[in-house]
Amino acid sequence: MENICVVGAQFGDEGKAKITDLLAQKADFITRFQGGSNAGHTVVTNGKKYAFHLIPSGILYENKTCMIGAGCVIKPDDLKKEIENIVSQGISPEHFKKYLKISPLAHITMKYHTDIDGYSENALGQNKIGTTKKGIGPTYADKYNRSGIRVEDLFDKETLNKKVDIILNMINKELKFVYDLKPYTKEEILKELAGYKEILAPYVDFNWQKNLTDIKDNKTILFEGAQGVMLDIDYGTYPYVTSSNPISGGAATGASMGANSIQRVIGVFKAYMTRVGEGAFVTELTDSTGETLRTIGGEFGVTTGRPRRCGWFDMVSAKYSILVGGITEIALTKLDVLDKFDEIKVATAYKNKLTGEITEYYPTNVFTHQNYEPVYKTFKGWKQDISKCKHYSELPENAKIYLKSLEENLKTKISIISVGPDREQTIFV
Ligand code: GDP
Ligand code: IMO
Ligand code: MG
Numbered sequence: 001m002e003n004i005c006v007v008g009a010q011f012g013d014e015g016k017a018k019i020t021d022l023l024a025q026k027a028d029f030i031t032r033f034q035g036g037s038n039a040g041h042t043v044v045t046n047g048k049k050y051a052f053h054l055i056p057s058g059i060l061y062e063n064k065t066c067m068i069g070a071g072c073v074i075k076p077d078d079l080k081k082e083i084e085n086i087v088s089q090g091i092s093p094e095h096f097k098k099y100l101k102i103s104p105l106a107h108i109t110m111k112y113h114t115d116i117d118g119y120s121e122n123a124l125g126q127n128k129i130g131t132t133k134k135g136i137g138p139t140y141a142d143k144y145n146r147s148g149i150r151v152e153d154l155f156d157k158e159t160l161n162k163k164v165d166i167i168l169n170m171i172n173k174e175l176k177f178v179y180d181l182k183p184y185t186k187e188e189i190l191k192e193l194a195g196y197k198e199i200l201a202p203y204v205d206f207n208w209q210k211n212l213t214d215i216k217d218n219k220t221i222l223f224e225g226a227q228g229v230m231l232d233i234d235y236g237t238y239p240y241v242t243s244s245n246p247i248s249g250g251a252a253t254g255a256s257m258g259a260n261s262i263q264r265v266i267g268v269f270k271a272y273m274t275r276v277g278e279g280a281f282v283t284e285l286t287d288s289t290g291e292t293l294r295t296i297g298g299e300f301g302v303t304t305g306r307p308r309r310c311g312w313f314d315m316v317s318a319k320y321s322i323l324v325g326g327i328t329e330i331a332l333t334k335l336d337v338l339d340k341f342d343e344i345k346v347a348t349a350y351k352n353k354l355t356g357e358i359t360e361y362y363p364t365n366v367f368t369h370q371n372y373e374p375v376y377k378t379f380k381g382w383k384q385d386i387s388k389c390k391h392y393s394e395l396p397e398n399a400k401i402y403l404k405s406l407e408e409n410l411k412t413k414i415s416i417i418s419v420g421p422d423r424e425q426t427i428f429v
Pocket of ligand 1: 008012013014015016017018039040041042043044297298302333334335336337418419420421
C-alpha cells in the first residue's frame with residue numbers, strides 16, 4: 001500500500017482521528033508529525049469513545065507502532081494523563097510500552113511555557129488568539145529561538161545541567177521583565193525535568209534511525225496531522241493560528257522520513273465548517289442555522305470544551321488548502337449532520353463589500369476579511385437519514401449532487417465519505 005498523510009483541511013476538528021483510525025487498519029506504522037496536546041482527536045469504535053490529544057489515533061490496534069515525531073511538542077504530565085485515561089478504558093499500560101514511541105528530538109513544554117501562554121492570552125484581552133493555553137506557542141518559539149529542551153536532553157545529565165544554566169537565565173528575565181511572572185530556581189526546573197524523564201523513559205526510541213530506515217524501506221506508513229491548514233503558522237489565518245505546520249509539508253520535516261516517503265495526501269474536510277478560538281471565518285453563521293449545526297454536529301471542543309463557531313462550507317479556503325496543503329484527495333466528514341436541512345449552502349467566492357470585486361482566491365491578510373461576504377450557491381437538502389448508508393449508490397440524489405459539485409469545483413476526488421462517528425459509518429468511494 002502507498003503511504004498516506006492525513007491532513008486537516010479547515011480549522012481543525014474535521015474528523016481527522018476517525019479517518020486516521022480507519023486508515024491505520026492498513027498501515028504498520030502511524031506517526032504524528034506536529035502539534036502537541038492542543039489537539040483533541042476522537043475515535044469511536046463499537047460505540048466506545050476514545051479521546052486522544054498527542055498519541056496517534058492508531059494506538060487502539062495491536063501490532064502497529066505509533067510514534068510521536070520530532071516535529072511535536074510534548075507536555076509529559078499531559079501525556080501521562082492521556083495514557084491513564086485510555087488505560088482506564090481498558091487498554092493495558094503494556095500496550096503503550098510496546099507500541100508507543102517518542103522521538104528524542106521532540107521538544108518539551110515546560111511549566112513556564114504554559115505560564116506564558118496563559119499570561120499572553122489574558123494580556124491580549126480582546127485581541128487574544130484564543131489558544132488552548134497548553135503552552136504550544138511559547139514551546140515552538142523557544143525551539144526556533146534555539147533555547148528549547150528536547151526529549152533526548154532529559155537523558156544526558158551533563159548536557160541538561162549546562163543547558164538549564166544557559167536558558168534559565170534568559171527565561172527568568174523574560175518571565176520577570178516581559179511577563180511579570182514568577183521566575184523559577186534551577187532546582188525547581190531540574191526537579192520538573194526529572195519527573196518528565198521518568199514519564200517519558202519507557203517510550204523514547206533512541207534507535208529511531210535504524211528503526212525508521214527499516215520502516216521506510218519495508219512498511220506502510222500513515223502520517224497523522226493535527227489542527228488544520230487554515231491554522232498553519234505559515235499559511236493559516238495568521239496570527240490566529242497554531243505554531244506549527246499542519247500542511248503535508250509539515251510531515252516531511254516532522255516525521256523524520258522526508259518528503260519522498262509520502263505518496264498520497266488525504267485532506268479531511270467537514271461538509272460544513274467549524275472553528276474554535278478567534279480569527280476570521282468568512283462563512284460563519286451567527287444565527288439559528290449556525291446554532292442548529294452546532295447542536296446536531298455536537299460541535300464542542302475535545303480539549304477545552306469550548307463551543308465551536310459554525311458556518312457553511314467555504315470553497316475559496318478549500319481550494320487554497322488543497323494547494324498549500326498538497327492535498328491529493330478528500331475525505332468528507334459529517335455529511336449526516338446536514339440530513340435535516342432544507343437548504344445547504346456553499347461559498348463559491350468572496351465579494352468585497354467596499355469595491356464589489358469578486359474573488360475565488362483566498363485573501364491571506366485576514367484583517368481584510370471583515371470586508372468580504374460569501375457568494376453562496378444553494379443546494380436542496382436530502383431530508384433523510386444517511387447515517388446507515390454503506391455505499392455511494394445508497395446516498396440520496398441531492399447528496400450526490402452536493403458531493404459532485406464539491407469535487408468538480410475543487411478538482412479533487414472525494415475518496416472517503418463519513419456519515420457518522422463510528423468506524424462502520426464510512427463510505428469508501
Ligand atoms: P479531529 O480533531 O479532526 O480528529 O476531530 P474531533 O475529534 O475534534 O472532532 C470531530 C467530531 O466529530 C468527533 O466528535 C467525532 O466523533 C465526530 N465525527 C467524526 N466523523 C463524523 C461523521 O461523519 N458524522 C458525525 N455525526 N460525527 C462525526
Ligand atoms: P485538532 O487536532 C481546533 C486552535 C486554538 C486557537 C489556535 C492556537 O483537534 O484539530 P494553540 O493552543 O495551538 O496555540 O491555539 O489554534 N487550535 C485548534 N482548533 N482543533 C485543534 O486541534 C486545535 N489546536 C489548536 O483554538 O485558535
Ligand atoms: Mg479535534
